[in-house]
Amino acid sequence: MLHELQRNFASVALKNITAPLLPNIEDVAGGKERRLGVYHANTINSLIEVLASAYPVTQRIVGERFFNALAKSFIESNPPQQPTLFRYGDALGDFLDGFAPAQGVPYLTDTAKLEWARINAYFAEDYEPLDPQKLAEIDPEKVGDVCFKVAPTLHLIESAYPVFQIWAVNQPNCDDVPKIDLTCAEQGLVSRRANEVFQHVVTPGAFTWLKTLSDGQPLGAATNDAMGLDRNFDLQNTLRQHLAGGTFTTIHI
Amino acid sequence: MIAPPPQDPSASSTRPSPIPATAGVGLRHPHMSAFADGTAKAAWIEIHSENFFAPGGPRMAQLDQVRKNYPISCHGVGLSLGTAEGVDEDHLKTLRGLVDRIDPILVSEHLSFSVVDGIYVNDLLPLPYTEEALEVVARNVDQTQDALGRQILMENPSSYLTFTDSTLSEWNFLSALVERTGCGLLLDVNNIYVSAQNNDMDAAAYLDGIPGDAVQEIHLAGHTISGADEDRLLIDTHGDVVSDAVWALYEKTLNKIGPRPTLIEWDTDIPELDKLLDEAGKARSRLDAISSSEGSIRVA
CATH class of the missing domain: 3.90.930 (Outer Surface Protein A; domain 3)
Incomplete structure (x- = not known):
């Protein structure tokens, strides 16, 4: 039972799918959706920040608004699989390769891969x-x-x-x-x-x-x-x- | 089972914490060099454990420097002790490596979950307070304490909702967890205030309900207020000074359980180091006041 509730909560946090979890939430002034929306916003915004700090050049090339949109799309299809967030975002370069709205900037994938190589070099063993x-x-x-x-x-x-x-x-x-x-x-x-x-x-x-x-x-x-x-x-x-x-x-x- | 540390029977309140009841601050990236060279005036500091899970590199080298200058507490955000599927053994192993490397004064985690089916949701999601959840958390805490060979502290979450499934209050859940696992508590006074305001929870009953002796650390942080009237919601942003209402609740807490090591957390819109240390100073003066009044009662 707990596992199912947690699955439903993860869908709220990552995808803003609220319907399956609503019956488990107490009624509240202002509505339950608003409360659940806080978890979704916290999750997505904090992960966008993680990606923005890993990929400052990519962000600068496409601009903040475009970057936020592509980061959101990336997070939905590639959520973190471990809590060590300095390792999150390794797949962004390949993701950009197939991200249609970015095709006008053909060097974006390789630029992102260079940025990721710098992160990897920074955290690698001595x-x-x-x-x-x-x-x-x-x-x-x-x-x-x-x-x-x-x-x-x-x-x-x-x-x-x-x-x-x-x-x-x-x-x-x-x-x-x-x-x-x-x-x-x-x-x-x-x-x-x-x-x-x-x-x-x-x-x-x-x-x-x-x-x-x-x-x-x-x-x-x-x-x-x-x-x-x-x-x-x-x-x-x-x-x-x-x-x-x-x-x-x-x-x- | 972890044996409780020895206690001074003459003390007026039990202080099981291995560090004196002073004020510390969270170590954040912009302030790193001031701690690495030892110039920042803080009694102790706290790190987010997962930020230091790298096998090498400049960040780990700086941490070793910081460790020479300050006692460090390891505060985890990713072990997800509320996860029904259990704790990730690799994560636990890496945490053990970090604990062995820096010999922290305290190790803490959260009463929440963030991992489901191998996906990590970067937020501390709340648990329903049920017998089933209590069993899950107790099992995960036991496993963690066994793997680390030491006691951990569990922190109360901030919350924006409550579950229809819950059968226990948060304080009863925490009390039962302490009893079952021998873990300690990290009492986040801002979180109590935020949850109390958002969910019509009784903060005074909370302070009455938790086992004060188990509290070994206190957290303080700033929150923001979003919306008005029935849409009013307190958001636990860790991005501002501690509010007056939270300072008042902190004083009540100290009066109730006695002085405890207290940490100022500031994670977003991170200020200049001086401003952060000022907040720690405000906690320290309240700790000093309570310590001296306890002393005078003992003398009398």
């Missing part, structure tokens, strides 16, 4: 960056067989749109907005070093190299993939940058 000395100790003959474990904070982002630029010009402190070529694709990464979340674009060769490495493939295969795409791919330089940037945590053969 890690020790790979000590470059460990790599130097490997027999030079076998370096091509080395596999890298990437940092738990690392996210690779690939878009047909310049999402990193779009993100940057939509920061509150950015008042010098350059013209962006929306046809320019971007690839890059998001990660966290100590307490600082950072992001930057990488060359197509470096992106492929990172993707192959993060799939668990060895350095030789990753470098072949990168060279296949970009004959000027500079392994030494790229490796040095990512060792310094804390992209990797451990190696094994």
